[in-house]
Amino acid sequence: MENIKETIIEVIKSILPIAIVITILQFTIIWLPLETFMQFLIGVLFVGVGLILFLLGVNVGLLPVGEMIGSALPKxxxxxxxxxxxxxxxxxxxxxxxxxxxxxxxxxxxxxxxxxxxxxxxxxxxxxxxxxxxxxxxxxxxxxxxxxxxxxxxxxxxxxxxxxxxxxxxxxxxxxxxxxxxxxxxxxxxxxxxxxxxxxxxxxxxxxxxxxxxxxxxxxxxxxxxxxxx
Structure with a gap:
């Protein structure tokens, strides 16, 4: 459970800055069509959920298996x-x-x-x-x-x-x-x-x-x- 919480915080810290910058640009300089901006926000949400699941998979499955394979081969x-x-x-x-x-x-x-x-x-x-x-x-x-x-x-x-x-x-x-x-x-x-x-x-x-x-x-x-x- 702690691993899930840390992963979620890590992903939010990674995605939030770019979301804030694009939002500021949207309402100050670029003024994208509302539909395009909403697509961006939905995309950010999908990317966040995907990264959380991906990183959890890496930490739970790939890293331990990689180390175990690396330890087993020399034997x-x-x-x-x-x-x-x-x-x-x-x-x-x-x-x-x-x-x-x-x-x-x-x-x-x-x-x-x-x-x-x-x-x-x-x-x-x-x-x-x-x-x-x-x-x-x-x-x-x-x-x-x-x-x-x-x-x-x-x-x-x-x-x-x-x-x-x-x-x-x-x-x-x-x-x-x-x-x-x-x-x-x-x-x-x-x-x-x-x-x-x-x-x-x-x-x-x-x-x-x-x-x-x-x-x-x-x-x-x-x-x-x-x-x-x-």
Missing amino acids: TKKLWLIILFGFLLGLVVTIAEPDVRVLSSQVEQVSDGAIPQSVLILSVALGVAIFVAIAMIRIVFNISIVYILAVGYGLIFLLAAFTPPAYVPISFDSGGVTTGPLTVPFIMALGVGVASVIRGKTASRDGFGLIALASIGPILSVLLLGVIYG
């Missing part, structure tokens, strides 16, 4: 299994990410279908999946995240030189949308679970940084998509 003592399930979980969670679907639909609309929604979603999901698998390898072998980030962004700037200009901003936006409300909690919980078991390492040191790594994958995959389509 198998099979590196390939840790990497495989890191890849698969990164793939399916990204496909389900609402932010990725919003971006892909907007890109398809703006490009007049030149970049299909399904292709962009799959590219972003594969990019995240590959780098979540790399993150699992980093945790197991205690590789410094600095080296992986340096190589990753080095490849990004190299590919950007050969990619049509229209794909560069899309690629960086694709990296941004993977830090959404579904992907972040699950991947972080997975990383913390793995890090808490492997070699007795502290979860605070090795469990974090997964989102930074996961964000590189979509940028690279969309840039490669640009090279292919371009």
